[in-house]
Amino acid sequence: MSDLIQKPPQRLAIIGVGLIGGSFALAMREATRDVHIVGCDRDEINLAAARHLGVINSAVHEAAAAVHGADMVLIAVPVGQFESVLQQITPTLSSTAIITDVGSTKGSIVRSAQAILGSAFKRFVPGHPIAGAEYSGVRAARADLFRNRSVVLTPVEGGDKLPCEIMRKCWEACGAQVEEMSVLRHDAIFGVVSHLPHLLSFALVYDIATRVDADTLFRFAASGFRAFTRIAGSSPEMWRDIGLANRDVLLLEIARYREHLDRLSELLTQQNATGLEEFLRLAREARRSWAENS
Amino acid sequence: MSDLIQKPPQRLAIIGVGLIGGSFALAMREATRDVHIVGCDRDEINLAAARHLGVINSAVHEAAAAVHGADMVLIAVPVGQFESVLQQITPTLSSTAIITDVGSTKGSIVRSAQAILGSAFKRFVPGHPIAGAEYSGVRAARADLFRNRSVVLTPVEGGDKLPCEIMRKCWEACGAQVEEMSVLRHDAIFGVVSHLPHLLSFALVYDIATRVDADTLFRFAASGFRAFTRIAGSSPEMWRDIGLANRDVLLLEIARYREHLDRLSELLTQQNATGLEEFLRLAREARRSWAENS
Numbered sequence: 001m002s003d004l005i006q007k008p009p010q011r012l013a014i015i016g017v018g019l020i021g022g023s024f025a026l027a028m029r030e031a032t033r034d035v036h037i038v039g040c041d042r043d044e045i046n047l048a049a050a051r052h053l054g055v056i057n058s059a060v061h062e063a064a065a066a067v068h069g070a071d072m073v074l075i076a077v078p079v080g081q082f083e084s085v086l087q088q089i090t091p092t093l094s095s096t097a098i099i100t101d102v103g104s105t106k107g108s109i110v111r112s113a114q115a116i117l118g119s120a121f122k123r124f125v126p127g128h129p130i131a132g133a134e135y136s137g138v139r140a141a142r143a144d145l146f147r148n149r150s151v152v153l154t155p156v157e158g159g160d161k162l163p164c165e166i167m168r169k170c171w172e173a174c175g176a177q178v179e180e181m182s183v184l185r186h187d188a189i190f191g192v193v194s195h196l197p198h199l200l201s202f203a204l205v206y207d208i209a210t211r212v213d214a215d216t217l218f219r220f221a222a223s224g225f226r227a228f229t230r231i232a233g234s235s236p237e238m239w240r241d242i243g244l245a246n247r248d249v250l251l252l253e254i255a256r257y258r259e260h261l262d263r264l265s266e267l268l269t270q271q272n273a274t275g276l277e278e279f280l281r282l283a284r285e286a287r288r289s290w291a292e293n294s
Numbered sequence: 295m296s297d298l299i300q301k302p303p304q305r306l307a308i309i310g311v312g313l314i315g316g317s318f319a320l321a322m323r324e325a326t327r328d329v330h331i332v333g334c335d336r337d338e339i340n341l342a343a344a345r346h347l348g349v350i351n352s353a354v355h356e357a358a359a360a361v362h363g364a365d366m367v368l369i370a371v372p373v374g375q376f377e378s379v380l381q382q383i384t385p386t387l388s389s390t391a392i393i394t395d396v397g398s399t400k401g402s403i404v405r406s407a408q409a410i411l412g413s414a415f416k417r418f419v420p421g422h423p424i425a426g427a428e429y430s431g432v433r434a435a436r437a438d439l440f441r442n443r444s445v446v447l448t449p450v451e452g453g454d455k456l457p458c459e460i461m462r463k464c465w466e467a468c469g470a471q472v473e474e475m476s477v478l479r480h481d482a483i484f485g486v487v488s489h490l491p492h493l494l495s496f497a498l499v500y501d502i503a504t505r506v507d508a509d510t511l512f513r514f515a516a517s518g519f520r521a522f523t524r525i526a527g528s529s530p531e532m533w534r535d536i537g538l539a540n541r542d543v544l545l546l547e548i549a550r551y552r553e554h555l556d557r558l559s560e561l562l563t564q565q566n567a568t569g570l571e572e573f574l575r576l577a578r579e580a581r582r583s584w585a586e587n588s
Binding site for chain 1: 424444446486492495500502510518520526529530531544545551555575577578579581582
């Protein structure tokens with residue numbers, strides 16, 4: 001790793017040692033020789049497990065203490081806790097520490113960081129690894145979670161170049177492919193391909209769960225339903241935060257999606273067999289083409 | 295098998311030797327000793343493959359000829375071709391033949407059968423095996439496709455009891471669990487747990503595929519999107535037919551679902567974090583409870 005990056009982290013602080021934070025820790029441990037990893041988590045049992053499993057070298061209960069002396073700080077807490085963490089760590093950050101995150105939205109994250117980090121903002125590298133599973137917690141963490149996955153960095157305006165290069169090299173050392181784009185583009189893209197499907201899935205399960213005959217309905221739900229609603233098994237807290245953080249994009253996307261439902265209703269009402277088949281066929285061809293090329 | 299049912303089929307005609315028709319043939323061949331299976335399919339290549347693979351004993355190109363002398367006829371064609379098949383076979387059906395189907399909707403099927411089958415209608419057993427995959431054709435057929443799956447029968451008003459009992463025994467011999475319910479109840483249930491999710495999935499893929507930046511969007515689509523849209527890889531023809539056949543239920547269900555999207559939009563607009571989390575949590579608990587118990 002040392003021949004890949006100018007400065008591999010020697011003391012890495014992970015705030016939020018869950019699936020993503022824990023996996024980054026494991027991957028970095030494999031990629032570097034002597035990194036000391038400090039973990040901090042609001043869940044004491046999860047934090048103890050992280051220590052016990054060797055995901056982290058030391059466990060610290062206060063984020064402010066955890067970042068002391070760290071040259072890299074990865075914030076991997078739910079998006080809604082991001083501001084609170086920033087408030088806690090800003091006073092004790094070293095003057096050269098890189099701060100980075102892994103949140104599924106970037107606009108709200110960058111706004112918070114700009115407001116709170118002060119002079120450290122220029123060393124903030126917003127990031128988003130496109131990886132994960134519905135399950136959370138350090139026990140689900142894996143060193144290969146990011147292998148062959150995409151990581152998107154959305155460098156801040158006026159930020160230093162070196163922190164961004166270092167984060168790129170670190171993620172590449174985790175096996176990921178790194179791309180850069182603007183904050184707005186990131187939130188627009190992921191609003192459609194990630195945030196919207198999650199909300200649609202939650203909405204369908206809610207729809208069924210709130211019926212008198214929910215048990216019967218679930219009983220007859222087969223593999224298609226299972227696949228469609230798998231992502232409604234995700235963390236409500238995390239998706240609440242993402243929904244609110246990317247609200248503007250989501251309101252537009254929900255409205256746009258609703259138009260397609262209106263179109264389907266219209267085709268059904270008119271009994272327009274040709275129009276309906278064309279609609280479905282276009283979708284099927286696109287889906288198959290995407291599945292083959294990904 | 296002979297000790298399970300009074301009269302195992304000796305000559306079984308399968309009209310539409312695809313995934314479902316082919317799998318029923320394979321399962322019945324395992325469950326009975328001497329059944330002769332005649333296959334009929336509009337796709338000559340598929341029909342030849344069915345013969346070549348030993349799924350059927352003989353291949354016949356005309357449905358009318360295929361059912362000649364058959365004591366059981368399974369119609370496994372797309373729902374939209376059902377009427378045409380009935381028109382073809384009614385004149386040559388034997389006076390004791392059981393006719394059954396495997397369509398995903400039952401109301402339209404029963405109406406067609408009642409109008410066309412004449413005196414044979416009382417030997418018609420509407421059926422729906424809850425099994426399958428996105429792929430079709432006899433090469434995907436498996437003898438164990440229905441093992442531990444549900445099959446729903448919706449016996450017709452005034453129908454003979456024996457054909458229904460025989461179909462039950464046959465499906466049980468295929469390893470399935472058989473339930474009976476009314477046509478209306480079937481279409482209401484499957485409208486929600488099967489037909490609606492398919493349309494919602496198609497609509498999302500259509501939404502993305504019709505954008506200028508579709509390629510970029512698909513590139514960043516991860517496993518959640520893949521799961522959600524897997525069922526949009528299904529046959530557009532089949533789903534066009536199902537959509538139209540179960541139109542009344544689907545129009546209601548789409549309208550109901552749209553209300554939940556409106557509710558989500560309202561929660562986002564109001565930035566109602568508590569309300570949003572409650573919504574998502576209710577869905578997540580229901581989904582997990584269902585997944586564990588199924």
